[in-house]
Amino acid sequence: xxxxxxxAVGFVVIALFVLVITGFVIFSYRQIEAEYxxxxxxxxxxxxxxxxxxxxxxxLMTLVENALNTQSTVLWERxxxxxxxxxxxxARIHTERExxxxxxxxxxxxxxxxxxxxxxxxxxxxxxxxxxxxxxDFQRAQLMANVRALNTRLTQHIDQxxxxxxxxxxxxxxxxxxxxxxxxxVTVLLLVGANLSGHxxxxxxxxxxxxxxxxxxxxxxxxxxxxVPVNQKDTFGPVGEAFxxxxxxxxxxxxxxxxxxxxxxxxxxxxxxxxxxxxxIAQDSLRLKSEFLSTMxxxxxxxxxxxxxxxxxMLEGMGGEIDDDARHMLGRIHSNGNHLLQLINExxxxxxxxxGRMQLVYQPVRLAVIAQTWHEQMRGLGGDKPIxxxxxxxxxxxxxxxxxxxxxxxxxxxxxxxxxxFTHQGHILMQLKPDGDHWQMIVSDTGIGIPPHALExxxxxxxxxxxxxxxxxxxxxxxxxxxxNLCRLMNGSVTVSSRLDQGSTFTITLPITPQxxxxxxxEQELT
Amino acid sequence: xxxxxxxxxxxxxxxxxxxxxxxxxxxxxxxxxxxTVYCTTNGIEALDMLExxxxxxxxxxxxxxxxxxxxxxxxxxxxxxTTAIPVIALTAHAMAGDRERVIDAxxxxxxxxxxxxxTFIEHLYDSLKSIPTLGAELGALNG
Numbered sequence: 001x002x003x004x005x006x007x008a009v010g011f012v013v014i015a016l017f018v019l020v021i022t023g024f025v026i027f028s029y030r031q032i033e034a035e036y037x038x039x040x041x042x043x044x045x046x047x048x049x050x051x052x053x054x055x056x057x058x059x060l061m062t063l064v065e066n067a068l069n070t071q072s073t074v075l076w077e078r079x080x081x082x083x084x085x086x087x088x089x090x091a092r093i094h095t096e097r098e099x100x101x102x103x104x105x106x107x108x109x110x111x112x113x114x115x116x117x118x119x120x121x122x123x124x125x126x127x128x129x130x131x132x133x134x135x136x137d138f139q140r141a142q143l144m145a146n147v148r149a150l151n152t153r154l155t156q157h158i159d160q161x162x163x164x165x166x167x168x169x170x171x172x173x174x175x176x177x178x179x180x181x182x183x184x185x186v187t188v189l190l191l192v193g194a195n196l197s198g199h200x201x202x203x204x205x206x207x208x209x210x211x212x213x214x215x216x217x218x219x220x221x222x223x224x225x226x227x228v229p230v231n232q233k234d235t236f237g238p239v240g241e242a243f244x245x246x247x248x249x250x251x252x253x254x255x256x257x258x259x260x261x262x263x264x265x266x267x268x269x270x271x272x273x274x275x276x277x278x279x280x281i282a283q284d285s286l287r288l289k290s291e292f293l294s295t296m297x298x299x300x301x302x303x304x305x306x307x308x309x310x311x312x313x314m315l316e317g318m319g320g321e322i323d324d325d326a327r328h329m330l331g332r333i334h335s336n337g338n339h340l341l342q343l344i345n346e347x348x349x350x351x352x353x354x355x356g357r358m359q360l361v362y363q364p365v366r367l368a369v370i371a372q373t374w375h376e377q378m379r380g381l382g383g384d385k386p387i388x389x390x391x392x393x394x395x396x397x398x399x400x401x402x403x404x405x406x407x408x409x410x411x412x413x414x415x416x417x418x419x420x421x422f423t424h425q426g427h428i429l430m431q432l433k434p435d436g437d438h439w440q441m442i443v444s445d446t447g448i449g450i451p452p453h454a455l456e457x458x459x460x461x462x463x464x465x466x467x468x469x470x471x472x473x474x475x476x477x478x479x480x481x482x483x484x485n486l487c488r489l490m491n492g493s494v495t496v497s498s499r500l501d502q503g504s505t506f507t508i509t510l511p512i513t514p515q516x517x518x519x520x521x522x523e524q525e526l527t
Numbered sequence: 528x529x530x531x532x533x534x535x536x537x538x539x540x541x542x543x544x545x546x547x548x549x550x551x552x553x554x555x556x557x558x559x560x561x562x563t564v565y566c567t568t569n570g571i572e573a574l575d576m577l578e579x580x581x582x583x584x585x586x587x588x589x590x591x592x593x594x595x596x597x598x599x600x601x602x603x604x605x606x607x608x609t610t611a612i613p614v615i616a617l618t619a620h621a622m623a624g625d626r627e628r629v630i631d632a633x634x635x636x637x638x639x640x641x642x643x644x645x646t647f648i649e650h651l652y653d654s655l656k657s658i659p660t661l662g663a664e665l666g667a668l669n670g
Binding site for chain 2 (some may be wrong): 298301302303304305306308309310311312313315316318319341
């Protein structure tokens with residue numbers, strides 16, 4: 001055997017090393033492929049899909065707001081079917097996908113699908129089913145709660161995908177790093193071994209190995225376009241080729257990943273933009289509405305002020321003597337002008353409340369004192385009608401409550417003036433009394449009462465019992481809507497009970513110490 | 528109850544208001560009660576007018592072009608010649624917080640628009656009564 005021939009031994013050793021390195025490079029290459037596949041096929045597309053669903057959700061909510069604000073379903077009917085179909089398909093694919101992973105995930109994903117179904121169903125019923133305004137508010141609140149839950153759920157899933165994506169990237173990096181380290185180590189060992197055994201391994205033989213080691217180092221440093229020069233006739237030719245193939249694949253994968261990442265980033269950007277857009281549209285429509293009304297009411301008030309101002313001057317005889325007939329007609333102009341002014345002021349108040357722009361100023365309010373001023377201001381409202389008007393303050397009531405005295409007065413005035421308006425004789429009683437950690441203002445009268453069918457809608461805008469009431473009793477039809485909205489704003493409530501021809505009782509319940517402004521809370525949830 | 532038409536007899540009053548109708552309503556009512564009324568449409572005109580006229584009090588709108596009521600009151604209060612002249616603000620709406628803002632700015636009082644013959648003179652009377660330098664000179668509202 002010529003095996004002792006040092007050159008032959010060297011050759012075998014080197015050949016073994018070459019085999020090991022080639023094997024390892026191929027192994028690493030396979031592993032990177034395996035690690036890449038779920039990224040390409042599952043994790044990233046899944047994430048994109050979930051983000052799309054989130055975008056669609058935002059768009060759907062914009063459509064709902066639009067339908068409610070414009071009272072028109074045209075846009076909804078045109079845009080919503082494809083949106084809904086897209087969301088449902090995405091959710092179903094998501095469920096399928098998660099089913100492969102495990103029962104628990106699949107169950108969670110199914111929950112997502114159910115939640116989505118509920119949101120879609122609620123959106124449709126909010127837009128199409130007959131209802132009154134209170135139901136709209138209630139349904140809208142329910143829908144928003146579910147949308148928020150769904151959105152949170154989607155974000156959780158997206159975050160989960162993000163974690164998986166990062167983990168896969170890390171694993172790929174680790175594999176590459178290991179491969180490079182092995183190649184470098186083997187090369188160094190080979191060189192050292194050759195030197196130790198006293199063989200001067202020729203530059204010619206070692207050079208390709210050194211080149212591969214350099215290549216491995218370059219890859220490790222992220223230079224994925226690095227290729228080692230390959231000489232086919234060389235012993236190391238196959239190693240170089242395998243190495244270059246791995247580098248090429250890596251480079252290709254890296255490019256694809258970069259593109260996937262770009263897609264993801266695009267999605268994130270457009271997702272953020274869509275959501276902001278949806279929120280802006282909802283807020284803008286409210287803001288524009290309230291700004292329009294605010295400007296309009298100012299513009300309307302200015303000429304109206306002139307009309308009532310000059311009327312009043314003539315009525316007082318400041319512009320010279322006028323006869324009774326003219327005085328009567330001027331009086332009509334004056335009182336109609338005042339009515340219109342009140343209407344404008346109340347519409348503005350309502351708009352401000354709806355747009356969330358009515359600021360409450362909470363201060364200590366002495367109920368007994370403020371009730372006294374109400375009594376003084378309102379007792380004359382009955383005119384010649386035989387009505388007694390009393391205010392009773394329960395001694396158990398806290399002397400001071402936290403409230404906005406101006407708004408509280410607005411509520412009281414509305415209720416008392418209504419009572420005077422609809423009562424021909426008898427009495428009007430206002431009671432202030434404690435109710436746990438709340439207090440109540442109860443206004444009862446012996447007036448004409450409210451028919452049962454009207455009780456439900458009495459707090460809506462422009463809802464007096466019927467048109468004849470407005471003509472017979474005057475008023476704007478906005479007073480009770482303002483009362484209801486003010487009560488809500490003050491974290492309280494208003495209820496009514498009534499019997500026809502017997503009288504009505506309105507009960508306001510308000511917190512003694514308001515915990516937090518309901519509005520501020522709602523705004524926090526929005527942002 | 529008949530109003531005392533001599534309530535403001537011999538008083539010089541300066542009205543600062545850009546809106547012609549409001550200005551005329553105020554002017555007519557003040558004249559009816561015997562005042563001599565000078566009208567201007569913004570703060571700059573008012574300051575000009577004050578070079579030659581010394582009113583018993585000034586009625587000033589708040590939002591006006593060129594120089595608004597807020598700037599006017601600052602200028603009036605920082606000039607020793609005008610610092611003592613009582614100024615009553617005409618405010619557009621009774622907004623919560625506006626009252627404090629008006630008084631903090633240096634106005635002696637405020638009257639909320641719209642101005643009508645019945646309410647304006649009573650609010651004006653109450654305002655003037657509460658100003659020490661004028662209250663004593665003021666006659667009775669009901670004559």
